[in-house]
Amino acid sequence: MKTKKKNQANNYFSVNKLLWNKRTEFHLKSDFYNNEDFINGKSSLNQIELDLLGNIQDKNILHLQCHFGQDTISLARMGAKVTGIDFSEKAIEAGIKLAQTTNTHNIEFICCDLYKLPKFLNKRFDIVFTSYGTIAWLPDINKWANIVARYLKTGGKFVFAEFHPIVWIFDNKFEKIIYNYTKSDAIIETETGTYADKKANIAVQSINWNHSLSETINSLIVNKINIEQFNEFDYSPYNCFNNTVEVAPNKFMIKGLEKKIPLTYSILGIKKLKF
Secondary structure, three states: OEEEOOOOOOOHHHHHHHHHHHHHHHHHOOOOOOHHHHHOOOOOOOHHHHHHHOOOOOOEEEEEOOOOOHHHHHHHHOOOEEEEEEOOHHHHHHHHHHHHHOOOOOEEEEEOOHHHHHHOOOOOEEEEEEEOOOHHHOOOHHHHHHHHHHHEEEEEEEEEEEEOHHHHHEOOOOOOEOOOOOOOOOEEEEEEOEOOEOOOOOEEEEEEOOOOHHHHHHHHHHOOEEEEEEEEEOOEOOOOOOOEEEEEOOEEEEOOOOOOOOOEEEEEEEEOOOO
């Protein structure tokens, strides 16, 4: 059940960290993440982000909000040198172990609050990458965009794939519009299970925000990231919502809303100016 409350989001970091620490245990064993196939060589990256990444051989990549590192390792398997960061120590521990299991060496993990990353990392990257279900956990998108710009080399690429903010205005069954499209009060949510395992024995509170396209795009522009491509897609590459139908392999839409609403979007940005 979701409720919208005012002035109860100051402890969002500790609340969400507990949530992701608990989720990690179930995600590692889930069919959703399919760790067995991943360990045997399957990439976790989707065509949406692969089209923007291009050839990343020998590129230095910073992966923000990396969870337990499947995408981080997938990038490294493509020849990049990758640094993954996440605030969940359970996820980072799992990422380190997964990198060892897959014999992936050109990779580093850092456990920290994204906003505090400058205390832990001081270098520039060819690419900053982040994807799917990330910015909703952050209250200040301008600070997020500032981090992106801070770590990009001049001419470096920002590759971003995310769920569309239209998704988050609906209730969990996609039957009613109950939340604002633009950022307002934090959304306080407690529900059982997790998107990767809806039967998981977990019920933990979360705190998140909906960020409109204009808020996100303008935050990047203000922080000297030129938008080279912006794309919207009427499908999700993940079966993570309720009432979905698979219209093509790894393309999921909401039943009854097929082709009527966007479910994901992507951004390719270039840092053109010194920051």
